[in-house]
Each structure stands twice: as structure tokens, then as C-alpha cells.
Amino acid sequence: MIRFFYTLLGVLLLSSPALRAQSTYYWSDDRKIVLNEDHTTLVIQFHQKQNEALLLQQLETVKQVAKVAYHPVAKRLIVDLHVELPLDKVIATLKLEERAVKSWSYGYQLPDGFKVWLTHQIVLQPKNGVTPQQIQAFLSNKGTKGVLTATEYDYYILEIEDPRNGLVIANQIYENQLTVWCHPDFYAKVTKHEDPLYKDQFQLNNTGQIIDRQRGVNDTDCNAPEAWAITKGNSELIVAVVDDGVEAHEDMVTSTGESRILDGYTPVGNGKGLPLGDGAHGQSCAGIIAASHNNLGVRGIAPEVRILPINIFTEEETISQVANAFNFARTNGAAVISNSWGYSTCEGSFSVLNSAISNAASKGRDGKGCIITFASGNSYNNCVEYPANLSTVIAVGAVTNTGVRSDYSCYGTDLDLVAPSNGAAGVRTIDRMGRNGYAAGNYTGDFGGTSAACPVVSGVAALVVSVKPELTAAEITNILYATASDMGELGRDNEYGFGRVNAFAALEAALGETVTTGYCLSQGEAANDEWIKQVELGSFVHTSSASLYSDFTGKIITVAPGETYALTITPGYAGQAFPDYINVWIDYNKNTTFEANELVLQKGPVGAATSENITIPVGLTGRTRMRVALKYQSAPNACETFEFGEVEDYSVEFGEVVTRCNAPTNLGVDILNDTDATLFWQAIEGAISYEVRVRANGGNWVDFSDVDGTRLALTGFAVGETYEYQVRSYCGNSIFSTYSSSYKFDIADGSNAISYCDAKGNSAEFQWIDLVSINEINNPTGNDGGYADYTRFTATLLAGSTDTLFISKGPNSRYLFYWTVYIDFDQDGTFEANEVVVKGSSESANILFSLIAIPTNALLGKTRMRVLMKYNEAADACGQFPYGEVEDYSVVIKRPSPTLNLANQLNPSVSLVQDVKLTLYPNPTTDFIYLQVPESAAKVMLYDQLGRLVLQFVTDE
Structure with missing residues (x-):
């Protein structure tokens, strides 16, 4: 009999400690976004605020730890690791006091590698007609504990017990049509897009002057001096600078010496938008927008406007706290919202932030809308980073004083405008007063990046609003696009968008009887x-x-x-x-x-x-x-x-249709039985159909053309063989993508043809099985009426190994239930006494776990696992009982494969080496590995723990 263990870990879902990374997803604006669990990063939530110095000092002694960041306000710790770490080893390995820890979980990666971490919160916006009480009732019916609280804006926060349940709970709420949007309130790192002085401010007035040993190109600027002849901005107009804070400065005052910096907002800690530490990025951005024309330092584009600072760089912000920056700006009178920051991803999207930005763009300024600018990003990518890629904002890239795109500036179909920044000469602007900030003085001469370009457009937008406040955000945006100085190819292009922002032309257009955007407005x-x-x-x-x-x-x-x-x-x-x-x-x-x-x-x-x-x-x-x-x-x-x-x-x-056709990604396979499998992949925009080729290991390709959709069901596979397949997209007009990378899989020995006895609980009204999780199986469920056949879900187990099985019951009622789990190791269709792998009882509705040992002599192949939960006594493997539930699953038993096989296919003329010395590290690994092999080894093959060949080469290569 296996000793039964339990621990209080939550309600729905827990990752297995077997270190097999899992793919999951969340929803944002009706779009499913794939996440991959990252076992080399952790988020740890404490009950109380910790002594930061002692905590960091303690973690420095843990060899597995690569980097840590402690968030004192949120009482949260982010830990990056050198190696993967099982969840059940986290507390001991990091030398933490378990009673001080509220929760811990892995981080996740978007497909482009951008990292996010779960918190105890889910954010959601109910659909029209759906009440918070209905959502709370839905959660109760699912056996989920959570407290739903309204915010001062138009969304709700759901507080949950265990972050590891966050994705499942959020997806259940959204997929049951209760909300406009719903997703975990992730923590994700925000990135600053950064990289008498007026005579050097080429972004305002480029005369071809030499700056930083680089001669500029005449008039590669935003025509600010010409615009100032019309207006320098309205003193009542507010520009919000969402960044790392802004404070009072000698060059940000009125003619009477009063500061034009308003009390702002810091979402974390409810502060007033002041800088923290030596942060000066927001200060420099504010100077580009609004520095005074007072014979001191530098000049801003709109020197009369006021600045509303919002600090989102305490390094602790969740997505909803960043969203509240826009809610605050909208409800506190901002006409323009300037953002020289972003997330280092082109694929990310978070509905709570998208909604806040959309509301500001449509409801700000008493319904006329805020003009929202974003830096396009500094990552050298041919895609604009999020949130600059949203349709509700103006994405701003950078050009140098020589009139070419700055090489770091992100570009692509979502780029709208460009503005002068560095790349050749640096940008002059204000710094924090004194020694805080970039330099020891009150100004800096080396600001840059798309961070410096974005506030140029923000300042120009402020000038336009100043002269024509009745214009809508859409009308002002159209003016900025239509009056931009064209650069690159004629008309709009992906390198420069609509062109370089032109303050003078924009003001002229705004003051005309009709707005000269070419096309009428609608x-x-x-x-x-x-x-x-x-x-x-x-x-x-x-x-x-x-x-x-x-x-x-x-x-x-x-x-x-x-x-x-x-x-x-x-x-x-x-x-x-x-x-x-x-x-x-x-x-x-x-x-x-x-x-x-x-x-x-x-x-x-x-x-x-x-x-x-x-x-x-x-x-x-x-x-x-x-x-x-x-x-x-x-x-x-x-x-x-x-x-x-x-x-x-x-x-x-x-013209001639030239289609960009991308290769499919996210390949996978559903193995149905010994001969049948379904291949699947992610849909590609613009693809009309797909071509698939499949082969056994080392064999010839078999092609399948004109595949509609993203799934292909095939039969004829052989037990024990390893297969691989590739997919390419067809986008019409004889245009194909390249083939995707190979996806490899094998067909295990075994059959689903064996029949098993029936077992069922006659009533699951009061308690049911709500989670079974082991390796690849993670199956949170509701009341299945006493029995459910989940044999379509398969977990891989290695003969002679030990794995962890997680189970739980719902709802949270204190009834004593007995758990019994069988695995038919001899594949004879009978659950026998020596095939009981779990036996025990508990009243808890929290997640329970048990270590199960797989016999070394277990038959290889696919077999049945039966999970039984019965009220008041243990259930037999067969038959019916009054209260409880039964669930059946499939498992595949495999033989462990050696990590390296050096003896295969050696040249017969070379004698075999008896004691081969080799070095392999780190192990386990996720993305790279170092391997030292003696010259006497002619061929090296590297397998993973499931016996799949992942690398092979001969040493003379």
C-alpha cells in the first residue's frame, strides 16, 4: 500500500513536479494567446512584508538562483533559476519558511519569449445583463472560492486562493460567455524605450548643425519654430506622461515661476507620480513635451501645457495597475497621454489594458477622446511592440538627425508616425535637478530611443488640441497622419509610417475651414x-x-x-x-x-x-x-x-498579388490508438490550405496536399515506431511557405481494445472528482454524474520511476471520502489488488497528492488508470456505490532510455572504447546544453527522458 499524503494547495489545478513544461492559454479580446510554462522562473507570494535585505542575502547562497526581484508593496518575489526546479522542492531549495509563504507557482512565456507571472487576482468585465452575483454563483457551482470586487472603473477583480488555478478559472468564466473579457491579472515587466542647449535640439529645428560630431540634414525636424508662431499650447491643457515619474524642475514653470507639474498618480501604493530612486526617464520625456521657453536649458514643443505624471515603474505593477494609469488620466482631464514604454513583445495582449486604452481614446475629453501616443519599441524588430500596435493609439518610431530610420526603431504595418531622436546625435532635454537622474546637472544631452520620439508627437498633438479643442481624437489623428512629411517610399510605408510629424502643417490644417486629410471623416x-x-x-x-x-x-x-x-x-x-x-x-x-x-x-x-x-x-x-x-x-x-x-x-x-506566406507553428499530435493519430498546428493568417509530409524515422516522406483546416487525421502508424511531420502553408497564386520545423512523436505498444468492468457512483450531487493531474494529464472537471470516460487523455509513465498524482474533490464540503487509484500494469483488463497505486481518505477539498511507483516489470504500452472516490469507505474497482464518482484515464508505460548512446553504428575498423568519459550539463535543460565527448566516439545520439532522439552527430562534423 502506498502511504497517502495531502497538503493544502488550492482548488483546481497544480502543475506536476515532473518538469514536463505544459502549454496553456488565456483569452484577450476574443483571441486565444498561447502560454508555455517556464520551470526556470517562479513567483512567490508572502503573507506579510519581508525583510528585503535578509531575504536577498539568504537567496544569494542558493546555487540554483540566477536572479531575484522583491516587490515589497505586493509582498511578491520573482526568482529566475539556472535550472528547472520541481514545485514541491521550491520552499526547501530556496530556504524559505513555509508558513510565511502564501503561494508559489511557475512563470509563463508567450510564443516570442516574453515572460508573465500569475498573481492572486483575475480581472474581468461582465457582459451587459450579467450581474456579479451570477458570476459568483457560477464559481460556487464549480467549487471555486473567490471574492469578486468592483473597481472604481468598469471592471472587477476576482481574488482567488491559489494563482495556479488562475488560468483555468479565468478561461472557464470567459468560455461560458459571462464576460466581455476575463484573464489573470499577470505581473509583467514594463520596458522603457530609451536609449543653454536649444541650438542642439535638432528634433525641433534641424539646420544641418553638427551635434556629437554628426552633421544633420537640414529641416529633418518637426517644424516647431514655425508652429510656435501660431501657438505654444493652452495653459489649461493637460498632457499625461505615463512613465517613471516627473518632479518639479526649473525649466517646467510658468512665467510667474509656478510649477506646471501636477500631483499625479502611482498605481502601486497610491502615490503622486513622483520619480523613485534615480529614475529620470519620465522627466526627460516631459521636457521634450513641455519645457519652458525661459532662456534656461532647453525648449519643449508645447511650453504652456501642464504635465500629469503617472509612475508605472515601481517594478511591481500588474497589468490592471498599468491599465489604471489610463483610467486615471482619462478621469483627471488629460487631453494627450504620452507613453515612452511598452512590453517587449509583439504578440502580447491583455484585455484589461486594451479596454482602459480604448476607453481613454473614445471617452476622454468629455467624449471627444484622448490622443494616445506610444513608442514603437527599440528592439530592432520588424514588428511594433505591444501596446503600441493597438489600433487605438499612435505608434511612433524614430529617425536620426540625418533623416533615416534609427536602426533600433521597431517598424512594420502598425507603425503610424516617426519623429526625430538619436541614432546619430543625442537628444537634449531636461534631467532631474541635481545629482539624481542621468547626469550631475539639471539637463542631459544623450537622451534617445523611440522614448525621445514619442513625446515629440505628444507635444504636437497638444498644440493641435490647444487651437481646436472641439476636434475628436480621430480627427486630430487624421490631421497628424495627413500632414506628416513623407519619408521613404511615396505614401505610407512600413519604415516611416505616414511620415515625420509636422507641427506647423498640422496646426494649419486644424485651423482651416475643413480638415485637409484628403478623405472625409466618418x-x-x-x-x-x-x-x-x-x-x-x-x-x-x-x-x-x-x-x-x-x-x-x-x-x-x-x-x-x-x-x-x-x-x-x-x-x-x-x-x-x-x-x-x-x-x-x-x-x-x-x-x-x-x-x-x-x-x-x-x-x-x-x-x-x-x-x-x-x-x-x-x-x-x-x-x-x-x-x-x-x-x-x-x-x-x-x-x-x-x-x-x-x-x-x-x-x-x-497589381500582382505578392503574398507573404508564413510556415505554421505550435505543431502537436493527438495519438488515438496504436494505428491512428491526429496531427494539428496553429492557423496562419492568409493561408488557404496546408501541405503536410510525414515519415517514419529515417524513411521517405509521404505527402498530403490541400489539407483544409489545421488538423489531419491519419491511420496506418506502427507500434514502436518514431515519426516526424512538417507542415507548410499555401497562400494562393502558387505561393507556399517553407516547411515548418519537424515535430517528432512515437506510437507506444498497447491497445484500447481491452474491455474493463463498469464502475459508477449513483449520485455525485454533493461531491465529485474535480481534478486529476499527472504528467501530461491536467483535467479539472465538474460533476460528471458519477462516471466519466477520459481515456482520450494520456499520461506517459516510465517503468521503474516514481511520479506524482494530484487529485481533489469539489465542492468544498467537509464529507469524508475515500480515494482509490488503480493502474492495469499487466494489461489484462482487470484491476487487481497489487495494482492499487493510491489508497487513502480525506475530508479536504484542497489538492491532495501521492507518489506512485511504476513497477520495473510493468508491460510497456497503453493501459487504463481508474480513479475512484467513494463516500465513507473505499470503493471496489468494479460496481456501483451510493455517493461519489469514478473517472477513467489512459497511461502509456515506457522503458527509460539512456541519455547517450555511443556504441551504435561505429566504424568496424575502430575498436570499441570500454570506458567512455563524457560531460553533459546543465541537465535537465530547456534551451541549450554543453556536451564534451572524446575523439574516440564516432557518433553521438542524445535522447530525452521519454526516449525521443533530440540530437545526433558524428564527431568529425
């Missing part, structure tokens, strides 16, 4: 309930969230004249569908007017996706605009502002 006044969710034209697909107007002219749709394409528009709804009307125009004659014969789709009323086949007229060349409008209850005009709905603009290029 937008909705409210898009909270319905919006344009997805636009598809041919192979082009673009999904977006709610906004009143979105300028997606950076998205270029290439079509061939004379060809016919399917145009599909999908509306999005916060709750019920509404009778909406959708019109789409393409300005074929490029006269900046949408005419009646250019209306290519007219549908309504609709409450779901609607399509039309359109034929592109022959003889067209160049680039033009497509407008998509969705309006409630009646058909929209091309040029109107309406009450409910949204408008989006795109660019259409006439």
Missing part, C-alpha cells in the same frame, strides 16, 4: 456594444477590437485587376447581436471621394458575418483606400458621424 460615437471585429478580402484577414474609428491604412491589401475575391465582414458584439448595417467602399478612381459606383458591399440588417464576391475592375494601378462602416439600424454613408457603430479604413494596392 466615425461612430459609441462602439461598446457593436463594432467591426474582422475584415477579410481574399487571403487578407484582419481582426481588431472596438474603436470609434480605426485608421488601418498601414494594412495594405493587394488585389489583381480582373480577379474576383470574397469580401467578408464580421461584426463583434459585447452581448446580444443587433440589427446592424454594413457598407464597404473602394475608391477605385482615387479621387479621395467614395462614390455610389464604388460601393462594393451593402448588407443589412445583419447580426453575424456577411459576404459578397467582388470583381476588381481591369486597368487599375497604384494604391487607394477602402472604407468599412458598421452602423446600428440604418445604412451608413461614407462621410458621417453616427451614434452607434464603427468605421475602419484600409489601403488597397492594385
